[in-house]
Structures are given as structure tokens and as C-alpha cells.
Amino acid sequence: MAAPRFPDYEPTVPVFLAQVTKRFGEGSDALTAVDSVSFTVAAGEFVSVVGPSGCGKSTLLHVIGGLTDATLGSVHVENETIDGPHPAVGIVFQEESTFPWRSVIDNVAFPLELRGVGRAERHAAASHYIDMVGLHGFEKRHPSELSGGMRQRVSIARTLAAKPRILLMDEPFAALDEQTRLLLGDKVLQIQQQLKQTTLLITHSITEAVQLSDRILIMSYRPGHLKRIVKVDLPRPRTSDIVSSREFGAYIADIWSDLREEASRGLSESERGSE
Amino acid sequence: MGARSPYLAPAISLGTIVGALAVMQGLIAAEIVSPYIVPLPTDILASFERVVVEEGIPGRFAVTVGETLAAGLLIMLVGIPIGLLLYRRARLRTAFEPWLAAIAAAPLVLAYPLFLVLFGRSSLTIIVIGFASGVAPVALKTIEGFASTRRVLIDVSRSFRLTPAQEFWQILLPAALPQIFVGLRLGLIFCLINVVGVEVLINLGGLGQLINDLAERYDLPGTYAAISFVVLVSILFFAILGRGEKWLQRRG
Numbered sequence: 001m002a003a004p005r006f007p008d009y010e011p012t013v014p015v016f017l018a019q020v021t022k023r024f025g026e027g028s029d030a031l032t033a034v035d036s037v038s039f040t041v042a043a044g045e046f047v048s049v050v051g052p053s054g055c056g057k058s059t060l061l062h063v064i065g066g067l068t069d070a071t072l073g074s075v076h077v078e079n080e081t082i083d084g085p086h087p088a089v090g091i092v093f094q095e096e097s098t099f100p101w102r103s104v105i106d107n108v109a110f111p112l113e114l115r116g117v118g119r120a121e122r123h124a125a126a127s128h129y130i131d132m133v134g135l136h137g138f139e140k141r142h143p144s145e146l147s148g149g150m151r152q153r154v155s156i157a158r159t160l161a162a163k164p165r166i167l168l169m170d171e172p173f174a175a176l177d178e179q180t181r182l183l184l185g186d187k188v189l190q191i192q193q194q195l196k197q198t199t200l201l202i203t204h205s206i207t208e209a210v211q212l213s214d215r216i217l218i219m220s221y222r223p224g225h226l227k228r229i230v231k232v233d234l235p236r237p238r239t240s241d242i243v244s245s246r247e248f249g250a251y252i253a254d255i256w257s258d259l260r261e262e263a264s265r266g267l268s269e270s271e272r273g274s275e
Numbered sequence: 276m277g278a279r280s281p282y283l284a285p286a287i288s289l290g291t292i293v294g295a296l297a298v299m300q301g302l303i304a305a306e307i308v309s310p311y312i313v314p315l316p317t318d319i320l321a322s323f324e325r326v327v328v329e330e331g332i333p334g335r336f337a338v339t340v341g342e343t344l345a346a347g348l349l350i351m352l353v354g355i356p357i358g359l360l361l362y363r364r365a366r367l368r369t370a371f372e373p374w375l376a377a378i379a380a381a382p383l384v385l386a387y388p389l390f391l392v393l394f395g396r397s398s399l400t401i402i403v404i405g406f407a408s409g410v411a412p413v414a415l416k417t418i419e420g421f422a423s424t425r426r427v428l429i430d431v432s433r434s435f436r437l438t439p440a441q442e443f444w445q446i447l448l449p450a451a452l453p454q455i456f457v458g459l460r461l462g463l464i465f466c467l468i469n470v471v472g473v474e475v476l477i478n479l480g481g482l483g484q485l486i487n488d489l490a491e492r493y494d495l496p497g498t499y500a501a502i503s504f505v506v507l508v509s510i511l512f513f514a515i516l517g518r519g520e521k522w523l524q525r526r527g
Contacts, residue, residue, distance in 0.1 A: 067430055091434040095427040101449040111435055
């Protein structure tokens, strides 16, 4: 299905959002979570969306992933207007999403099992992705025997095993401590360099966004709209060592100056709401 | 601190029982507790062999276990689909879930005369009462199991574009299984209690009828030996179910 023409439309980009608005509820009770958001993500690009809590970041990812419909506007993935999950898209969720009844290898092999790939072949492929996320030796374990960070890596490996051309990640490391987040950030950078996937990361961590991204989209507090786009010109390949550089600090300060205002607005509105 | 022995808890449990029996032995021997109401534990122990050999315990055991398993199979075949139907149909759930909760809490065994009229004095009555007493908790726990499937797992299934059938077999059912198993365990406990209870009440069938027979003959050591045998069977039965449940929990 051909995507409708739009002023900034580029048919070659894997992800294109045209004036996407998402409202919950109707009439006077309606809540606008995302307001007229338009952007593109180029092939192989790593883009992060940062914004204060409640700005509609995760809602935006659910719309792009086809898990919920946009109220207005449209999402185009690989030149198709989506009306549900697109086969080119893989999603890593914020919440722990491994299947507790399956071993690590059977979790990762799940998308291959759905395609009818034989046991030996799918296990060989799953082992490759398990190695990629650094979980070699844990194939036979169940998620209940793993730490939170390891489980999230299982989820990433499972999504990668489906070979998505576009990877959406919804704050995948939100529940983890800072050190683990930085190290898993390294892992994501290595994987992205290897697979050259188009990646969209939702995060509230400015550090994580600067460490990983080519571009950062800053969202305003509710209703969430695009406030500014920051291009990150730090050299690649990157590792978490980059966080101590002067340039990295300058990006953090720059983005925080924008986000601070939005986060303060969110905080004061939530305080007013609780009075 | 050294590692605790895995045998410590069972040893404490067994020791407590032996201790209680020893105290009881003393109280009965001293006639503080009447020996015409409770026989000496040593007499009960001595009558075990007699009850097993002379009263045909293996055959009676097979009858009680058979009735319980038949009722248990019905509970599973009816309770789980009812639970699934009520999970899928919100209106039906609103209409019937309170009824199921009421049935689960009701002492259905008191309605045994009605079942006797409907099904006659036969094993069928015992099986139907066993089924009726265990089906509601299985259906309720099945609803709970499906309803408590984490939203993110449904989102994962949607992101992988699973068909409704794949979503059910690959996500919903495995996610609900630990809760369903809890329901089955509860249902089978209620079922076994009611099966033995009705066997006593209508003086028909396996171990329950034996308890009734021995009591009517005023064979007190034999009666208590038969009761002990039912307790031992229950312990064995539910230890196996407990193992299965723990195995599932490890995976949940």
C-alpha cells in the first residue's frame, strides 16, 4: 500500500510519522498523549526519543509498533501505512517480557518456532543470538534463574532472532542500575554495528540517549510534541568510555537545559494533581 | 552457620506426630481419655495388618481412588473450559462468577439425598458429588489464571503477529497454567474429602464404607486404622500434586 504524500515524506526511509496524534478517552475527558508528531528514521540510523515522564514516549512507540492506533495522522513503515504490527518491526518492551515457562534458548528460538523452523536449526540460530547478547552458558536456564539485566538481554535476543529490519526499544534498561545500563548500552552498540538495524529507542536517560544515538528527539511534557532534534556527532564506534569525554558532557548539558523545563512542568502539574 | 539438613523439617514433623501419639497413649492408659472413645495408638498400629488383610483394603483403595480420579477427570474436562468461557465472555463472567464462588463455598455434601434420588445408590452418585464439589474452584482459578496474564506478554504476542490460536496455546495457556494447577489441587482436595464422606454417609464403595462398617461393628482400633489409612492416602495423593505444582511454579 503506497503511503500518502506529506510535505516531508521520504519514500526511502524505513520509518516515517506524519502528524501523529494519540488521544485517550473522548469529549471533555479526552487526554492527548501525543500531539502532531512528525519525524523520520533513516536506514541504519539510531534515534532516541527522550522526554519527561508522562510525555507520551511509550505511547508513541506503541503507535509505531502497531500495537495501538493513532487518533490522527499516520505511521509509514517501509513505505506502507501501518494498521497493525508490521513484519519488519521488532519490539523490546520496558517490562520484563520473557516467557517464564521456557528456557533461555526456547525463549530466543520462539519467533523461529512460529515460522516452523526445525528444532536443531532454530536452536543453532538462537545460540548465535544468545552469544551476541553475552549469555553463552545460560541456554538451559529458565528466566526465574536469571537477573533482571540478563532477562532483558534474553528479550533483546528473542526480538533479534526474528530478524527485524527495524528495532523499537521501549526503555529496555529502565529497571536496571546505572552500571548495568552503561554495559548493556555497549552491548546494544556492538549489536547495532553488527546488524546495521534501524533503531528507535525510547528512554528517559539522557546519558543512554547520547551514548547510543545518531539523533535525539526531545519531547515536551503532555501533550507530547517534538520540541527539538539534536544530532549527536560523537565518533563511532562508541563504548561507554565516551561518557567521561568533554563533548559528551556538553551534549548532556544541552539536552538537559531543554528537558529541565519540561520535567519541571510535569512535576508541578503532578503536584497540583495530588493536592 | 552451617547448611541446614533437608531432613530436619520432616524429622520435626514426624517427631511431633510420634510425640503426640505417645502423649495420647499415656492419657488413654491412665484413663484420662476414655479407651471406649479412643483406642490406644499401639492397638491401632497392631490392627493395621488385620484391616489390610481381612477387610480388603487394596480393593477398597482402588474403588476410592477410581471414583476420585473419575470425578477429577470430569472436574478438569468441565472446569477448565467453563473458566475459559467466562474469561472470554465478560458478560457471562459477571453473571456467573458469583454463582461459582457460592458453589465453591457451599457444603454440597449435605445435598447428598438429592443426588441419591437423581443417580441412585451407586458409584455414579459419589462421582457426581465429588465432581460438583471440585469443579467450581477449578473454574474460578482458571478465570483468574487467564485474567492475570501480564499485559506485556499479550503485547509480545501481538508484536510477533501471532494468530488467536497461537496466542492461546503459546502465551495464554502456559501463563495461566500455574493458577489452573492451584485450582486443580483445591478441586481434587474437595473432591477426595467429599468422595470419602459420601462413601461413609451412604455406606457404599471404598475406604469410606469400610470406616462406616468398622464403626458399626464397634471395632474402634480397626476404625481408627482405616481413618489413618485414608489420611495416609491423602498425604501421598497431595504430595504428588504438590510436587507437580512446585515444578510448575519453578517455571512460573
